[in-house]
Amino acid sequence: MASVNRFIQFNNETINTKMLHQMEMLAGALADAPYLKVTTRQLIEFRPSESSVSVSVFWRHRPKQIERNGYLSDIYLLGAGYWRHFSIRAWTKFKKASTELPNLKEQLLLCAEEFRLIEKISKERPGTADAFSVRESIYRDYHRDRYKQNKQKGFLADAFLNAAFLQLRGEEVPGSDGFKPLFFLWSGIFDAKSTRDCAIVVENMLPRLEYMLEEDMVHSYYTFGEAVENIPPFRYHEGIESEQRDQEEEIETIEEWFQSWHRETEISEAPAMEFELERGDSSYAEGGREEEGTGEIQQTAKGDSRGDHQEDNDAADRQTEKAAKQASGKFGSANNQVVYTEKRIQVQQDQRGNIEDWRRKQAPYVRALLRELKKRMTQRRQDVRHNLNAGRLSRNLLPLVIEERPKPFYRKTAPSKELDAVFCLLIDGSASMIDKLDETKQAVLLFHDVLRGLNVPHDIVMFYEDAYEASDAAQPNYFEWMHKLEDGNRDHAQEIVSMEAHEDNRDGFAIRWMTDRVNKRTEKHRFMLVFSDGEPSAYNYAENGVIDTANAVSEAKKQGIEVLHLFLSSEPTTEEQAAFYRMMYGNKSVSADSLEHFVEQTLRLLKRTLHLVIQSG
Incomplete structure (x- = not known):
């Protein structure tokens, strides 16, 4: 796990996750593409193999209003402009033409396209005007400054691009007479009405440049981002004629470019299912291959009888933990390649x-x-509240006659004897x-x-990622149970003291996994506590x-689960x-200032949440 305290202070950038989520x-x-992700890079660009577009870090370290409008203008350009109105075909043809100034050639076309698309979006969507106004103002100042510096240093090609940007905005650039x-x-x-029109203008300028x-x-x-030539091969159905297979799928827009990669990703994200279908595994369908035999039982079923059947639960756990499960997009796009295993923790003796x-x-x-909580629960059951504006009508109706503002109603609370709540504890198992x-x-x-003493069902599980086995194809994650909701009131102290540190931590995945589990519960109050000592750190998970x-926490809260950190x-x-x-967990994040305060803070968290449960009855 990477620490928040990085050794170079100026490199210690934090991300406004809430804003980035809104931009996503x-x-x-805008693009009608729910799968689209937004990341930050030096310049705006397209990365279809990652299903992502990037906004520019150019807007960082500016006043909040400018920063927000700057990011918005990037998103408008990417999602409402380039997405459907930039021609991949014209861009590919334009790039193929040889020139002695390839960088200037490409950047001039992108400069021209940005100008054209801003004009187009502003007319179609008047609400974007404020963001583009801020963008134009900041970039004008930037290009003025860069023009002066590039002229002094003799970078004439760079100075020409700066002057060309300002010229489109109607500014006369001093010292640019040679460029007139x-x-x-x-x-x-x-x-210009299209990418091709802009390309023709730039091509006409190239000989003089x-x-x-x-x-x-x-x-x-x-x-621009990834090379347009980087397009996944089209997957033909077996029934397609051979002559049709020779016809390449032609990509015209960025939308089609991204969709081709998205289709490829969806296909590759189901390796487990493809494997089972090809093997004919008997665990998925009857009548598998003869050489495979009858197949091993993967799961056991349990009846809904009352009582704690720990031996049955453990037997079922041992059977299910043998087969790893594929995340396959179920727990967020950042975790598509995760393969996870759920198992009971190995108990250490002595x-x-x-x-x-x-x-x-x-x-x-x-x-x-x-003692305090049970006393409050007893009071909550017994107390009768009088003189209310609503509730049950009291037998004493005299206040109706003698009082100017009578309150003849009363209410007697009668909650259930047990707390209608469930708690889940996720423990970071990183090194x-x-x-x-x-x-x-x-x-x-x-x-x-504490929760056993109150008969409150609870989960306790440690999560971690195997850093040594993680790769682009698969990132193995593990959940080690110490206590499960199904275990009832059993004592699992031995399992708790058997915890060990492992490698990495994929917090967002673990929170989504637990959210999926808690959503199956019927309790009125649902709490998830996350014990962690640093920021998320795993393979391709910086x-x-x-x-x-942050998104996982937000999703859990929307589903009625209170997440505490x-x-x-x-x-x-x-x-x-x-x-x-606070950026990841909101105002529900607290810290223990020293090792001695871990227990104290845990007690405080439990006390606060249980009081809320009792109070809301």
Whole structure:
């Protein structure tokens, strides 16, 4: 797991996950492509193999209003402009023509297309005017400054692009007299109606540019992203005639380019199902291949009888944990290649001494909390509230006659004897937890004992990713159960003290996985607690891991699950760290300033949430 405290302060960029999520939703809506992801890169660009478009980090470290409008203008250009109104065919043909100034040639066309598309979007969608106005103002200042610097350094190709940008905005650029004949040709962009029209204007300028300029551009102001030639092969159905197979699928728009990659991704995301269909595995259908035999039983069924049947549960767990499951897009696009296994944690022996010692220390806190909560539950059942504006009509109707504003109603609360709540505890099992294991075990044991004392069903599970086996094709993840909702009130202290640190952590995936499990419960109050000591870190899960985790938390809250986060740290928490976790978990993130405070903060979290459950009855 990567720490929030990176060693280079100026490199310690944090992502506004809420804003990026909003941009992703907007881009998907504009492009009518729900699968579309939004990332940040140096310049706006297209990455269809990742199903993503990138907004520019150019807008960072500016006033909030400018930053937001800048990102919005990027999304408008990408989702409402380039997506359907940029010609891939014209771009491919344009790039094939040889020239001594390839960088300047391509960036001039993209500069022209940006101008054309902004004009087009502004007319079709007047609501985009404010964002584009901010964009134009900031970029004008930027290109003025860059023009002066490039002229001084002798980067004439770069200076020409800066001047060309300003010329389209009606600005006369001082010291650009030598470019005036070219600007006359460049003004043809005002009449351009398509990518091909812009390409013709740039091609007409190239011979003079090659004569005037000795060197190509040094810097990049525009980029396109992945090469258009990078298109997945079209998958033909077996019934297609051979002559039809020779006809290549022609891509005209960026939308079609992305869709071809999206189809390829959907096909490749079901390797397990394809494997089973090709093998004819008897676990999926009767009558599999003879050499496969009868097939091994994958699952066992349990009746709905009352009581704790731990042996049956364990037997079922041992059967199901043998086969890993494919995420296949079910738990967020950032986790498409995850393969996960659910299993019971392996119990370590000779841990009774630690358990007895920890429980002896925690006993006063557990007894006090249980006594307080049960007292509140009893009061909640017995208290009658009088003088209310609504409720049951009291037998004493005298206030109707003698009082100016009578309140003749009363209400007697009568909640169920048991708390209508379910708790799930997710524990980060990454390598960085190794120095915090004892304190974490004590906190989890407290969590377990309090909820057992109140007969509240709860899950306790540790999650981690195997960093050594992770690859582009598959990222193995594991969930190790210490206590399951189905286990009832059984004591699993031995399992809790058997926790060990592993490698990486994929927090967003774990939260989505647990959300899917909790959604099957019928309790009124549902809580998910996440114990973690740093930011998400796994294979291909750096910047997008933070965004994925924030989105997973948001999705869980929308489904009525309250997500709480406890940041485990061996040092006092900095304001930067606190802000980082608030960005992912909102105001439901708290921190323990030292190892000694883990148990105290866990007790405080439990006390606060259980009080809310009792109060709302």
